[in-house]
Amino acid sequence: MVQPQAVIFDIGNVLIEWQPERYYDSRLGEAGRRELFAAVDLHGMNDRIDAGARFRDTVYDTAEDHPRWATEIRWWFDHWIDLASPRIDRSIRLMRALRQRGVPVFALTNFGDDSFAYACTQYRFLSEFDRAYVSGRMAVIKPDPRIYEMVEQDCGLPPDALLFTDDRADNIAAASARGWQVHHFKGADGWAAALVAAGLLTESEAA
Structure with missing residues (x-):
C-alpha cells in the first residue's frame, strides 16, 4: 500500500x-415530516444546489411551487445552520x-x-x-x-x-x-x- x-x-x-429529517421531526413531528418529504423532493432540491444552483433562489422557488408547504420548505434556507449541525x-x-x-x-x-x-x-x-x-x-x-x-x-x-x-x-x-x-x-x-x-x-x- x-x-x-x-x-x-x-x-x-x-x-x-447533516440530518435534515431530524430538524423537521423537531418542528413537525415524524408524521408531519414524512408527509412533507413525500410531497416535496427536498433532497432533490438540495442536489440542484450542490450542483451549482443558487441556494436561496432554489429553496424559495420550490416553496412557491408547493404553496401548502411553502413555510416549511423555506426553513431549508432560513434555518439551514440548524439542519447542518452539530x-x-x-x-x-x-x-x-x-x-x-x-x-x-x-x-x-x-x-x-x-x-x-x-x-x-x-x-x-x-x-x-x-x-x-x-x-x-x-x-x-x-x-x-x-x-x-x-x-x-x-x-x-x-x-x-x-x-x-x-x-x-x-x-x-x-x-x-x-x-x-x-x-x-x-x-x-x-x-x-x-x-x-x-x-x-x-x-x-x-x-
Whole structure:
C-alpha cells in the first residue's frame, strides 16, 4: 500500500452532522415530516444546489411551487445552520492533527457554492483545508467520476496517493474505482484507527 500523500474529507456526516429529517421531526413531528418529504423532493432540491444552483433562489422557488408547504420548505434556507449541525469535534481534531504533521488535507464535498460560503462563517474550521473542492463551484456532484478526476488534475497527485473518507458508500465506491485509497466513514473512532494504520498519525495524535 502506497503511503498517502494527502487526506481528503467529506464534510456532511464526517465533520458536520447533516440530518435534515431530524430538524423537521423537531418542528413537525415524524408524521408531519414524512408527509412533507413525500410531497416535496427536498433532497432533490438540495442536489440542484450542490450542483451549482443558487441556494436561496432554489429553496424559495420550490416553496412557491408547493404553496401548502411553502413555510416549511423555506426553513431549508432560513434555518439551514440548524439542519447542518452539530460539528463532529473528534473529526475536526483529526483534521487538525494531520495538518500539524504537515499532511495536506483537502475537502471534497457536495455543497452549494453560496451555502458553503455561509457555512465557513459559522464553522471556522472549514477555512483550514489546504484545498476545498466544492461541488457547487465545480458544477458536478459525487459520485460522478468527473469530480474525482478534477481533484486529481488540480492537486497533481496520483490516485493511489489520496486517502478519502466519506459517509456514503456510493461516493466511496466511485473514488475506489479511480484507484483512490478509501475509508467508509461510520464514526470518528474508525477513521482515527484508519489514519493510524496508514502511518499518518500516532495513537496519541489520533486520540
